[in-house]
Amino acid sequence: MSVTGLLLCGGSGSRMGFDKLLAPLGGSNALERSARLLLQGGCERLVAVTAPAAYPCALALSRELPLSLCLGGESRFASAVNGLALCPDGKEDVLVIHDGARCFTPPAVVKRCIDSALSCGSGVAALPISDTVMEKRGDSYAPVDRSGLLRIQTPQAFLAPLIKKAYALSSPLEATDDSTLYLRRIGVPVYVEGDELSRKLTTPADWAWARSLCLVPRTGLGFDTHVLAPGRRLVIGGVEIPFEKGLLAHSDGDVLLHALMDALLGAAALGDIGRHFPDKDPAYLNISSRVLLRQVGRLLEENGFSVAHIDATVIAEAPKLNPYFPQARQNIGADLNIPADRISLKATTTENMNDEGRGLCISAQAVASLQERQ
Numbered sequence: 001m002s003v004t005g006l007l008l009c010g011g012s013g014s015r016m017g018f019d020k021l022l023a024p025l026g027g028s029n030a031l032e033r034s035a036r037l038l039l040q041g042g043c044e045r046l047v048a049v050t051a052p053a054a055y056p057c058a059l060a061l062s063r064e065l066p067l068s069l070c071l072g073g074e075s076r077f078a079s080a081v082n083g084l085a086l087c088p089d090g091k092e093d094v095l096v097i098h099d100g101a102r103c104f105t106p107p108a109v110v111k112r113c114i115d116s117a118l119s120c121g122s123g124v125a126a127l128p129i130s131d132t133v134m135e136k137r138g139d140s141y142a143p144v145d146r147s148g149l150l151r152i153q154t155p156q157a158f159l160a161p162l163i164k165k166a167y168a169l170s171s172p173l174e175a176t177d178d179s180t181l182y183l184r185r186i187g188v189p190v191y192v193e194g195d196e197l198s199r200k201l202t203t204p205a206d207w208a209w210a211r212s213l214c215l216v217p218r219t220g221l222g223f224d225t226h227v228l229a230p231g232r233r234l235v236i237g238g239v240e241i242p243f244e245k246g247l248l249a250h251s252d253g254d255v256l257l258h259a260l261m262d263a264l265l266g267a268a269a270l271g272d273i274g275r276h277f278p279d280k281d282p283a284y285l286n287i288s289s290r291v292l293l294r295q296v297g298r299l300l301e302e303n304g305f306s307v308a309h310i311d312a313t314v315i316a317e318a319p320k321l322n323p324y325f326p327q328a329r330q331n332i333g334a335d336l337n338i339p340a341d342r343i344s345l346k347a348t349t350t351e352n353m354n355d356e357g358r359g360l361c362i363s364a365q366a367v368a369s370l371q372e373r374q
């Protein structure tokens with residue numbers, strides 16, 4: 001007894017506008033994801049049937065995984081026939097046929113299909129229909145009783161001799177999947193519970209859904225403190241605040257934006273503001289920290305990050321900062337191109353204790369949450 005996964009990767013992805021099986025997806029690609037989920041679900045080895053463009057990727061994967069490969073044909077049927085020729089055909093051998101474009105299928109679904117094939121000869125992933133279904137009749141439509149309808153997915157597992165026989169007796173244009181051939185040539189297959197995650201990546205909307213599954217949350221922490229001194233402007237959150245002192249710094253000393261930039265860079269693991277904007281560099285003398293924040297925003301964008309949320313606290317005995325925070329939130333939102341309601345700003349004192357409480361300095365702490373687009 002053996003369990004072989006037959007991975008069909010012969011499609012060109014013409015409806016997507018790019019090769020959906022090879023495009024980066026969550027630090028990997030659909031082809032590799034599909035191969036790994038079949039192995040995780042219980043396949044002992046794989047046969048990948050690929051289009052010429054995907055062949056090098058599958059070849060590289062074959063050095064890491066128990067995978068052999070061949071080129072696909074003109075149709076799904078022809079590709080499956082090419083792959084079946086490389087699969088074992090013992091009467092207890094199980095073949096698990098899977099579309100490479102269904103790369104989020106939970107391994108538990110693969111296992112359900114295999115278990116069903118071992119006990120009943122077949123196991124085909126399927127789901128009921130929850131939407132109302134209409135059938136066009138002339139110029140009108142009539143509702144269809146959906147209680148007996150199934151959406152057929154892959155994986156589809158079969159005892160090898162049975163599915164090979166079904167293919168041998170069928171013609172290329174007869175069906176769009178393996179279970180239909182089995183139904184017509186062998187008998188009614190056993191349908192097991194599929195999963196919405198088995199969605200086939202076909203359209204740009206499918207691709208957007210796939211990318212949303214690959215967003216990785218990241219969090220960063222920032223802290224900064226600057227000495228209060230006479231003769232300096234006090235700038236917090238890009239707002240000039242009337243006060244008898246300002247913050248000493250090479251730049252405008254905007255302690256809030258400095259803590260915030262460190263939080264953003266930290267979440268992206270891109271270093272800190274000292275690395276990106278050295279305080280010895282004359283280019284940054286008295287520069288508005290909002291200019292630097294915009295540069296950090298661009299850097300995040302270039303590296304595939306988007307800002308989900310920011311929370312910051314400014315620690316100052318005086319002046320009162322809350323009246324200036326609405327404008328500061330607007331500034332930060334404009335510089336990072338995010339809505340102000342994703343930006344939380346707070347102020348606190350230290351009850352006349354510490355250097356902040358004695359009015360010697362102002363400090364700020366910030367936490368930033370990013371999403372990584374992979």
Ligand code: MG
Nearest residue numbers: 224225255258
């Ligand atoms: Mg600073």
